[in-house]
Every structure is written in structure tokens, then in C-alpha cells.
Amino acid sequence: xxxxxxxVSFLCNWCSYTGADLAGTSRLKYAHNIRIIRTMCSGxxxxxxxxxxxxxxxxxxxxxxxxxxxxxxxxxNYKCLRRYHLLKKYIKQMGIEPERLHLEWISASEGxxxxxxxxxxxxxxxxxxxxxIKEVVNTLS
Amino acid sequence: MEEVRIxxxxxxxxxxxxxxxxxxxxxxxxxxxPNVVIARDYKYMCSDPGQDLIISDIKKxxxxxxxxxxxxxxxxxxxxxxxxxxxxxxxxxxxxANIREHVxxxxxxxxxxxxxxxxxxAAAINRVCWHESLEKRSVxxxxxxxxxxxxxxxxxxxxxxxxAGKQVYLVEKSAQLGGFASKMCLTSPFMYSTTQMIRAKxxxxxxxxxxxxLLNTQIEELSGYLGNFTTTVSEDGRDLELKFGNIIVTIGxxxxxxxxxxxxxxxxxxxxxxxxxxEGMLKAGKIETRDGRIPRHVAVIHCVGSRNATYHDxxxxxxxxxxLKYANMVRAAIPGANIFEMYADxxxxxxxxxxxxxxxxxxxxxxxxxxxxxxLPEIRKAGPKDNxxxxxxxxxxxxxxxxxxxxxxxILMVAIEAHEEAKRLAQVTGVSMCGNQFxxxxxxxxxxxxxxxxxxxVAGSCQAPKDIPDSVAQARxxxxxxxxxxxxxxxxxxxxxxxxxxxxxxxxxTCISVCPYTxxxxxxxxxxxxxxxxxxxxxxxxxxxxxxxxxRAQHFTDLQIxxxxxxxxxxxxxxxxx
Ligand SMILES: Cc1cc2nc3c(=O)[nH]c(=O)nc-3n(C[C@H](O)[C@H](O)[C@H](O)COP(=O)(O)OP(=O)(O)OC[C@H]3O[C@@H](n4cnc5c(N)ncnc54)[C@H](O)[C@@H]3O)c2cc1C
Ligand code: SF4
Ligand code: SF4
Ligand code: SF4
Ligand code: FES
Numbered sequence: 012x013x014x015x016x017x018x019v020s021f022l023c024n025w026c027s028y029t030g031a032d033l034a035g036t037s038r039l040k041y042a043h044n045i046r047i048i049r050t051m052c053s054g055x056x057x058x059x060x061x062x063x064x065x066x067x068x069x070x071x072x073x074x075x076x077x078x079x080x081x082x083x084x085x086x087x088n089y090k091c092l093r094r095y096h097l098l099k100k101y102i103k104q105m106g107i108e109p110e111r112l113h114l115e116w117i118s119a120s121e122g123x124x125x126x127x128x129x130x131x132x133x134x135x136x137x138x139x140x141x142x143x144i145k146e147v148v149n150t151l152s
Numbered sequence: 153m154e155e156v157r158i159x160x161x162x163x164x165x166x167x168x169x170x171x172x173x174x175x176x177x178x179x180x181x182x183x184x185x186p187n188v189v190i191a192r193d194y195k196y197m198c199s200d201p202g203q204d205l206i207i208s209d210i211k212k213x214x215x216x217x218x219x220x221x222x223x224x225x226x227x228x229x230x231x232x233x234x235x236x237x238x239x240x241x242x243x244x245x246x247x248x249a250n251i252r253e254h255v256x257x258x259x260x261x262x263x264x265x266x267x268x269x270x271x272x273x274a275a276a277i278n279r280v281c282w283h284e285s286l287e288k289r290s291v292x293x294x295x296x297x298x299x300x301x302x303x304x305x306x307x308x309x310x311x312x313x314x315x316a317g318k319q320v321y322l323v324e325k326s327a328q329l330g331g332f333a334s335k336m337c338l339t340s341p342f343m344y345s346t347t348q349m350i351r352a353k354x355x356x357x358x359x360x361x362x363x364x365x366l367l368n369t370q371i372e373e374l375s376g377y378l379g380n381f382t383t384t385v386s387e388d389g390r391d392l393e394l395k396f397g398n399i400i401v402t403i404g405x406x407x408x409x410x411x412x413x414x415x416x417x418x419x420x421x422x423x424x425x426x427x428x429x430x431e432g433m434l435k436a437g438k439i440e441t442r443d444g445r446i447p448r449h450v451a452v453i454h455c456v457g458s459r460n461a462t463y464h465d466x467x468x469x470x471x472x473x474x475x476l477k478y479a480n481m482v483r484a485a486i487p488g489a490n491i492f493e494m495y496a497d498x499x500x501x502x503x504x505x506x507x508x509x510x511x512x513x514x515x516x517x518x519x520x521x522x523x524x525x526x527x528l529p530e531i532r533k534a535g536p537k538d539n540x541x542x543x544x545x546x547x548x549x550x551x552x553x554x555x556x557x558x559x560x561x562x563i564l565m566v567a568i569e570a571h572e573e574a575k576r577l578a579q580v581t582g583v584s585m586c587g588n589q590f591x592x593x594x595x596x597x598x599x600x601x602x603x604x605x606x607x608x609x610v611a612g613s614c615q616a617p618k619d620i621p622d623s624v625a626q627a628r629x630x631x632x633x634x635x636x637x638x639x640x641x642x643x644x645x646x647x648x649x650x651x652x653x654x655x656x657x658x659x660x661x662t663c664i665s666v667c668p669y670t671x672x673x674x675x676x677x678x679x680x681x682x683x684x685x686x687x688x689x690x691x692x693x694x695x696x697x698x699x700x701x702x703x704r705a706q707h708f709t710d711l712q713i714x715x716x717x718x719x720x721x722x723x724x725x726x727x728x729x730x
């Protein structure tokens with residue numbers, strides 16, 4: 012059977028979640044693997060949310076926030092961006108391919124872009140194969 | 153901790169969800185999860201009987217948490233929170249799983265969609281276990297209103313609010329009020345004189361003691377929130393601080409610049425004019441060529457910059473009926489002129505428009521159709537032997553022939569675009585824009601004048617191309633919404649602010665450096681950080697930055713989100729293994 016990745020996604024309430032809603036309202040179709048969690052701002056995405064998701068079996072994590080300059084709270088997305096780069100380095104050291112974590116800006120009107128992004132990201136994770144970190148954690152504990 | 157008793161409601165949304173998700177299966181499956189007392193599926197959860205179902209279950213089964221698995225929380229979270237309140241439960245003991253916008257509408261494999269729905273509902277159940285009662289905070293509404301943009305929309309809203317006895321600050325960027333409506337002559341389809349209409353309104357505004365008009369003024373920055381906003385504007389070189397409780401944005405439209413369309417030679421041939429320039433001629437009372445002659449052939453070209461993938465995909469909505477207006481006015485002024493309407497589709501809709509179309513077609517006006525996909529009409533300078541100044545060549549769709557049409561004056565029905573200030577103002581006010589830079593309303597059907605920012609409303613042609621009647625209607629609606637909040641006097645605001653646990657805070661002050669609202673200060677005496685809950689907007693950024701986990705972003709706590717992740721992944725994994 013073909014590998015079906017599990018993808019966790021954190022979307023900010025104001026732009027990206029609304030963009031994902033728009034993809035739905037427009038009846039655009041995209042890969043079913045994604046599971047969306049809403050935070051008020053991408054700045055709320057705590058590194059532990061990402062690490063915990065990997066630990067619990069996520070094969071890929073997609074964070075989306077408002078475009079630069081459009082964050083509902085002015086600059087939460089910049090905070091998120093900075094943290095994202097650090098997190099990528101960190102997960103690499105833990106043995107998780109950094110490509111499994113991805114950040115992109117999606118505005119409230121970008122339903123189409125969101126649907127395409129989900130398909131693209133799901134495809135890239137499918138190619139990477141399953142994340143091994145869950146097994147590692149299981150053997151350790 | 154008290155015993156957690158959850159009720160789960162899986163909505164069919166008619167067929168919208170039920171067609172793609174096996175809702176009964178979802179309900180049956182999640183009923184077996186810990187803490188779930190009852191799980192049901194129902195046709196329309198948001199309907200009154202749907203809500204009554206929740207209310208009676210809360211009472212009957214002593215539920216203290218509710219999960220509704222239905223549409224987007226952005227649509228009905230508040231509806232269901234109210235239902236909880238009716239049943240005497242704290243409204244925050246509620247969580248929604250979005251299985252419509254994020255599942256049934258975007259997938260087409262029923263089995264996978266059902267599986268995904270189960271994991272989203274399981275996540276919501278896990279999360280709601282950790283929800284806490286939060287007390288709503290009520291803030292007083294400053295009864296003044298700021299209106300940005302003094303066109304017909306801004307003027308209408310200002311008068312409506314001022315007539316109810318409330319203060320209005322009407323800020324206009326240019327040196328005069330009126331916007332585009334004051335640049336046109338008669339309005340289609342009923343041919344009212346705009347000059348009279350707008351002048352009377354401007355006079356009323358100027359003489360209304362409740363309206364302070366600020367011309368040549370712009371809003372650069374805004375602080376505060378619903379009920380209490382502040383901004384500083386400069387008036388005669390002095391800084392003036394304005395305080396107000398609500399904002400209506402009415403910055404209007406911009407006319408498309410057709411010089412980018414080579415075929416039309418706008419800016420090259422002097423007698424190719426835009427609709428806006430033609431309004432100027434009508435206002436001045438003379439229809440003539442640049443060198444003062446009466447045109448014998450007048451052509452009106454539709455859809456200039458509209459409904460064309462290179463420029464704008466959308467229909468500008470006003471131009472067809474305006475083009476008909478021009479045909480009538482040319483006919484009245486120059487009875488012997490040849491008049492050509494070159495259209496892509498005739499989309500004159502709304503009250504009186506079809507009638508205007510039939511009247512026009514009886515006035516010896518030649519209607520020629522072209523297909524935008526097969527190329528636009530092409531205008532060129534006529535030769536010395538032609539009995540006209542210009543020739544327009546086009547593939548006429550109905551006859552299927554390529555024809556040439558004489559013209560001395562060409563009117564381009566230019567598209568309606570969003571104002572160039574839209575992006576800047578969207579950032580200042582926090583309102584979202586669509587891809588065409590028009591402002592987005594909170595909900596296209598159910599909430600057409602509010603925006604995603606509480607206390608900020610939009611009206612008029614800054615939200616989509618609109619004619620005067622539609623702009624006026626929306627402006628009045630926005631004014632009514634504002635007056636509603638003012639008459640209530642206060643408003644309940646989200647209490648999902650951040651909170652510092654003093655015992656855990658190490659005093660590093662990282663949180664202070666990341667808060668965009670300077671809502672956190674340092675208590676030197678106790679050596680801990682303190683959040684000012686009035687200033688905090690609940691973005692949660694401090695919560696994810698604090699190294700010691702001292703900050704709780706209420707309603708988005710670490711525990712709540714981590715449990716949600718757990719639920720999501722455990723269910724996904726379990727279902728995968730089956
Ligand atoms: C050529 C043409 C012909 C038309 N003919 C008709 C017709 O026959 N019938 C009809 O019903 N409709 C017609 N319309 C449409 C009509 O003009 C609009 O419906 C109407 O003007 C919308 O009003 P508004 O107040 O929303 O926007 P506007 O009229 O555009 O007014 C917006 C105002 O906001 C100001 N502003 C912009 N940015 C800022 C800022 N940052 N700060 C402060 N102020 C700002 C602008 O200076 C302007 O005064 C026509 C439009 C055009 C272009
Ligand atoms: S109203 Fe008519 S002219 Fe204007 S864009 Fe729509 S179809 Fe074209
Ligand atoms: S970041 Fe955390 S530990 Fe540091 S001052 Fe703020 S609340 Fe205290
Ligand atoms: S939640 Fe956001 S606004 Fe509130 S204190 Fe923290 S950083 Fe500031
Ligand atoms: S609100 Fe979208 S990134 Fe901050």
C-alpha cells in the first residue's frame with residue numbers, strides 16, 4: 012500500500028484559517044492527509060507544538076500565517092518566522108529531516124493557493140517517506 | 153477537578169457534510185471516547201431545534217462541555233456559545249471541529265473524509281476537556297465614530313449617525329467631499345442629477361454640528377480596539393487627537409487606466425476618452441472632439457480592463473448600464489450621430505436597467521458584440537479618404553464577420569478598481585483584502601458590512617464595484633450597526649488574554665520584548681512580568697516565547713493545544729492501523 016503521510020497544520024485565525032475556509036467554500040479539492048489546528052496568530056505556534064506533533068507521529072508539519080505586514084497582531088508572523096528557522100535547525104539535530112517542517116504565508120483570499128500548497132507539501136512528504144522519529148521515541152521510552 | 157461530561161454533536165449540514173462524511177459513523181465512534189456522555193448526529197445543528205437539542209441535553213445529562221462538529225468556527229462558534237449560555241453553561245466550555253470547509257467540501261473520498269472527521273472530532277473532544285470558564289469583560293463604547301473617505305458612502309453613513317445625535321469625524325484625503333459621485337452628471341438608469349443630489353448632501357454634512365469634517369487628511373496610525381480607538385491627525389499643522397468607538401471605511405474606487413491596452417490607443421489618439429472623462433464633458437454640457445467639433449460617429453467600448461484575464465477577471469457591474477446612459481445622452485445631444493455600442497455581454501442588471509436597454513435599442517443605436525478571448529477591437533487613425541477621424545476594427549460575433557466602424561469619439565468603459573490606498577488602510581485598520589484589493593466583509597452572506605476586526609465596518613465601492621444605490625444601502629447598514637453598538641453602550645470583548653504565573657516567571661522579560669501591544673510590564677518589586685488585560689489582544693506570541701512556561705494564553709493554553717494534537721494524532725494513528 013502506498014504510504015499515506017499524516018500532516019498537522021497550524022493556521023492563524025485571521026488569514027490562513029480563513030483562506031483554508033475559502034478553499035472549502037470554493038469547493039477546491041486537495042489531499043486528505045492534512046489535519047488543521049487553529050491558533051489566533053502564527054506567533055502562538057509554540058516550538059513544543061511542533062515537537063510534540065512529530066513525537067506523536069506527524070510526518071510533516073505545515074505552519075501558515077498572514078503575509079508579512081498583514082498579521083492581525085502586526086508582527087506575530089515575524090516572530091514565527093524567526094522561530095521557524097531555529098526549529099528547522101533543531102529538528103535536524105534530532106534526526107528529523109528539516110523539509111518535514113514548512114512555513115508559508117496564506118492570506119484570507121488565497122483559497123486556491125492553500126489547496127495547491129497542501130497538495131505540494133503532501134507530495135513532498137510522501138516522497139520523503141514516513142518519519143522515523145516516532146519509532147525512535149518509542150524505543151527510547 | 154469536577155467530572156468532565158461532554159456532549160458531541162455531528163452536523164449533517166443538510167447534505168453538505170453528510171454526503172461526504174458518514175456522520176452517524178463519526179458519532180458512534182466518538183461516543184466510545186473517554187468523558188463523552190452522549191454523541192448525536194443531526195440535520196442542521198445551527199437551526200433552532202438543533203440548538204435546543206444541545207440545551208436540553210446539557211440539562212438532562214448534566215453536560216459540562218460541548219463539541220459541535222460542523223462548519224467553520226468562524227461562522228457558528230458564537231451561535232453555539234450562546235446556546236451554552238442559554239443552558240447556563242459558560243460559553244467557553246465549547247469547541248468546534250470544522251468538518252465542512254476543511255473536510256466534506258475539499259475531499260472526494262468518503263472513507264478518507266470520514267476518517268479525517270473522526271480525528272478532528274477526537275481532537276476537539278481532547279481539547280475541550282481542558283477548557284475553563286472565562287468571564288466576559290465588558291467595555292464601554294465611545295459614542296463617536298470615525299469615517300474614512302468622504303464619497304457618497306462616507307457622507308451617507310455620517311449623516312445617518314449624526315442625525316441620531318452622535319459625533320462623527322469624517323476624514324477625507326482630498327480637498328473636497330463627494331468622491332466619484334460628484335464627478336458625474338446624471339446617474340443611470342433613472343437619470344437623476346448627481347450634482348443636485350450630492351451638493352445637497354454635502355451642505356447637510358457641513359451644517360451638521362455633530363459632524364467634524366477633516367479635509368486633506370489621512371489616517372496614518374490607529375491604536376485601541378472596539379469601543380475605544382485613538383488616532384492622531386494633523387489639522388492646520390496642529391496635531392489633533394481623535395477618540396472614537398467605531399470605524400467605517402469608505403475609501404471608494406479608482407478608475408482603470410486604459411493606456412496599458414495597446415489596441416485602444418488611449419493617450420495617443422486624442423479623441424479616445426475614458427468614461428470618467430466623458431462624464432466631465434456631460435457635466436460641462438458639451439459633447440465634442442478635442443478640437444471642438446461635434447462628433448458624427450460615437451463608439452462606446454465595454455469591458456475595458458474588466459472580465460479579461462490580463463487585467464481584471466471580475467465584472468465591474470456599472471459600465472454596461474452607464475454605457476447605455478451615454479448612448480441616450482449622445483442621442484439627445486446629437487440627434488443625427490451614429491452611435492455604436494461594442495459590448496462583450498450586455499450585463500445591465502438591477503432596477504430599471506433592462507428597461508433602459510430596451511429604450512436605448514429603439515433609438516437607432518447599433519449594438520456590436522465582440523469576444524474578449526478572440527482579441528479586442530482595434531482603434532486606428534483614419535486615412536485622408538475616410539469620412540471620419542478613426543476606424544475601429546472588430547470581429548463582430550453575431551454576424552461572424554470582421555467589420556470596420558467609423559468613429560470621431562470613442563468612450564472607453566473603464567473598469568472599477570480598488571483604491572490605491574486600500575492596501576495601506578487594510579494594514580492600518582486590520583481589515584482583510586481580496587486578491588483584487590477590495591476589502592473583505594466578515595461573511596459574504598450573513599455579515600456583509602462588518603469585517604474581521606471588531607468595530608471596523610466597510611461600505612461602498614471599496615468592498616466591490618458598486619453603484620450609488622448599493623453604496624448608499626451598505627453605508628446605511630454600516631451606520632445602523634454602529635448605532636446599535638453605541639446604543640447598547642458597552643460591548644463584551646474576548647477574554648482570551650494572556651496571564652503570567654508569578655511563581656513560574658523568572659523575570660527574563662523576553663515576553664515584554666515580543667508583545668506587539670506593549671501590554672506587558674515588569675513589576676520591579678516582585679521581579680515578575682504582568683499582563684495588562686485591557687491592552688492584551690490575545691495573540692499568544694508571548695506564551696510561545698516564554699522560556700519557563702509561565703504565560704498562559706487563555707483559551708489557547710499549551711495544555712489545550714497539546715491535547716488537541718494528541719487527540720488528532722492518536723485517532724489518526726489508530727485509524728491507520730485498523
Ligand atoms: C465613470 C463612472 C461613472 C459612474 N456612473 C454611475 C451612475 O451613473 N450611477 C451609479 O449609480 N453609479 C455610477 N458610478 C459609480 C459611483 O461612482 C460609485 O458607486 C460611488 O462613487 C461609490 O461611492 P463611494 O463613496 O463608495 O466611493 P468614492 O466615490 O470613490 O469616494 C471615496 C472617497 O474616499 C476618499 N479617500 C480615498 N482614500 C482615502 C484615504 N486613505 N483617506 C481618506 N479619504 C480617502 C476619496 O478621495 C473619495 O472622496 C460611476 C462610476 C464611474 C467611475
Ligand atoms: S458591467 Fe458590462 S462593461 Fe462593465 S465589466 Fe461588466 S460586462 Fe463589462
Ligand atoms: S518570558 Fe516568561 S519568565 Fe520571562 S519575564 Fe516573561 S513571563 Fe516571566
Ligand atoms: S498575548 Fe499577545 S498581546 Fe497579549 S500580552 Fe501576550 S504578546 Fe501581548
Ligand atoms: S494573525 Fe495571521 S500571522 Fe498573526
